[in-house]
Amino acid sequence: xxxxxxxxxxxxxxxxxxxxxxxGKLGSYANxxxxxxxxxxxxxxxxHWGFSNPAVNPDSAGTLKKVVAxxxxxxxxxxxxxxxxxxxxxxxxxxxxxKRLAQFRDIISELKVKNIRLMPGEHDAGVDEGAAxxxxxxxxxxxxxxxGVHFIVLDxxxxxxxxxxxxxLQWLSADLKKLGKESRIVVFTHRPLFDLYTDWDxxxxxxxxxxxxxxxxxxxxxxxxxxxxxHDHNTGNIAHHAAKGxxxxxxxxxxxxxxxxxxxxxxxxxxxxGFRGVDVRVKQAALAIAEFGVKGEKI
Amino acid sequence: MKSVRPWSMVLxxxxxxxxxxxFLMSGYTFGEEKEQxxxxxxxxxxxxxxxxxxxxxxxxxxxFTSLDRLHGFNCPGLGIRADIRPGKVARVxxxxxxxxxxxxxxxxxxxxxxxxxxxxxxxxx
Numbered sequence: 001x002x003x004x005x006x007x008x009x010x011x012x013x014x015x016x017x018x019x020x021x022x023x024g025k026l027g028s029y030a031n032x033x034x035x036x037x038x039x040x041x042x043x044x045x046x047x048h049w050g051f052s053n054p055a056v057n058p059d060s061a062g063t064l065k066k067v068v069a070x071x072x073x074x075x076x077x078x079x080x081x082x083x084x085x086x087x088x089x090x091x092x093x094x095x096x097x098x099k100r101l102a103q104f105r106d107i108i109s110e111l112k113v114k115n116i117r118l119m120p121g122e123h124d125a126g127v128d129e130g131a132a133x134x135x136x137x138x139x140x141x142x143x144x145x146x147x148g149v150h151f152i153v154l155d156x157x158x159x160x161x162x163x164x165x166x167x168x169l170q171w172l173s174a175d176l177k178k179l180g181k182e183s184r185i186v187v188f189t190h191r192p193l194f195d196l197y198t199d200w201d202x203x204x205x206x207x208x209x210x211x212x213x214x215x216x217x218x219x220x221x222x223x224x225x226x227x228x229x230x231h232d233h234n235t236g237n238i239a240h241h242a243a244k245g246x247x248x249x250x251x252x253x254x255x256x257x258x259x260x261x262x263x264x265x266x267x268x269x270x271x272x273x274g275f276r277g278v279d280v281r282v283k284q285a286a287l288a289i290a291e292f293g294v295k296g297e298k299i
Numbered sequence: 300m301k302s303v304r305p306w307s308m309v310l311x312x313x314x315x316x317x318x319x320x321x322f323l324m325s326g327y328t329f330g331e332e333k334e335q336x337x338x339x340x341x342x343x344x345x346x347x348x349x350x351x352x353x354x355x356x357x358x359x360x361x362x363f364t365s366l367d368r369l370h371g372f373n374c375p376g377l378g379i380r381a382d383i384r385p386g387k388v389a390r391v392x393x394x395x396x397x398x399x400x401x402x403x404x405x406x407x408x409x410x411x412x413x414x415x416x417x418x419x420x421x422x423x424x
Contacts, residue, residue, distance in 0.1 A: 160369060198375040199402055
C-alpha cells in the first residue's frame with residue numbers, strides 16, 4: 001500500500017505524524033522491542049555547504065548554522081543526529097572539496113549532541129568515488145545499533161553510476177542474516193532505493209536488489225534525502241520517507257520540464273527547507289516523524 | 300557432366316562473403332530499412348548534438364564518444380541507456396515506436412554541471 005501522508009494518524013497536541021505501517025505492525029514491533037527504551041533522533045539532509053546562488057538561497061552561508069542552533073534549542077535533545085548526504089555542494093576541484101568538508105565539519109562541531117552519524121551524497125563522493133569523504137569521516141557504509149534498533153547506512157553515491165554494487169549488496173545480505181525477521185531495522189540512504197522518477201535520476205540503479213534483501217523483514221523503514229522534499233512511498237512492507245533539504249527545495253517529481261532548485265521566496269524565507277525529528281516509540285509500536293523548519297518551528 | 304574448377308568456387312564464395320559482410324557492416328538487414336547513424340560527443344557537461352530528431356519506425360544507431368571522463372546516457376521514455384567511456388564508442392540501437400519528445404540525461408555523476416547535462420530525442424511521425 002502506498003503511504004499517503006493524509007492517512008497518518010496525528011498525535012493530538014504534538015503535530016507529529018505517526019506511521020501506522022513501515023517500522024512495524026503493532027503486535028510484532030511491540031513484541032520485538034519490548035523492554036527497550038523509546039528514543040528520539042534527528043535527520044538532517046542535503047546541507048550542500050559551498051552552494052552559492054542568491055536567487056535560490058541568499059543565506060547560503062547562514063542556513064546550516066541556523067539549523068545547528070535550532071537543533072541545539074530543541075527541548076528534547078536527540079540521542080543521535082544523522083546526516084543523509086550531500087553535506088557539501090559538488091566541486092570539480094579536489095582541494096575545494098576538502099575545504100568544504102572541513103568547513104562543514106567545523107560548523108556541525110557546534111552541535112550539542114556529539115553522537116553524529118554521517119554519510120555521503122553524490123555531491124560529496126560522486127566525483128572522487130568517496131576519497132575525500134573517507135579522509136574526513138571514515139566509512140561510507142556501516143551499521144550501528146541503538147536501543148534495540150538496527151541501523152544500516154548504505155552508500156549509493158560513491159559509484160558515479162549510482163549503484164550499491166555487488167560487494168555492498170553481499171555485505172548487506174550477510175548483515176541481515178544475523179537478524180531475526182521481526183527485528184527493527186532503519187536504513188539510511190542518500191538516493192531513493194526505488195525508482196522514484198528516473199527522468200530526474202531519482203533512483204538507485206541496483207536498488208531493487210537491496211529491497212529484495214530487505215523484503216523478508218517485517219519492520220523496515222528507509223529514510224533518505226537527495227530529492228529535497230518530503231516524499232512517502234511503500235514498496236511492499238517497506239516504507240520509504242524522503243527528507244527536506246537544507247539549502248534549496250526541488251520541485252515535485254515531473255512537475256516541471258526541467259529539474260532545478262525552487263527560487264527563494266522573500267515573503268516566505270527558508271520555505272521548503274527543514275529537518276526532521278524521529279521518535280521511536282515502543283508503546284505505540286511506531287515511528288513518529290516530526291518536521292521542523294530551519295528556525296526550529298514545527299511544520 | 301561439366302566439372303567445376305576449385306579456384307572458381309573459392310572465388311564465388313569469397314565474393315558472396317564480401318557482399319554479405321558489406322551489407323551487414325553498412326547497417327542493412329535484408330528486407331529492412333537502413334539504420335540512421337547519429338554520432339554524439341559527451342563532455343563536461345554537455346552532449347553535442349543535444350537535440351536529436353529521428354523518425355518513428357526507422358532504425359537508429361546512436362554512437363557516443365566521451366571527450367573527457369565517464370558519462371552516461373539515459374532516455375527513460377524510450378527505454379535506452381549506455382555508459383560512455385573515454386576511448387570507446389558506445390552504441391545504442393533502437394527503433395522508435397512512438398512519436399514525441401523524450402528527454403535524456405547523463406546518469407553517471409560527472410561533476411558540477413552534471414544535473415544540466417541533458418538533451419532530447421524528438422521522434423517524428
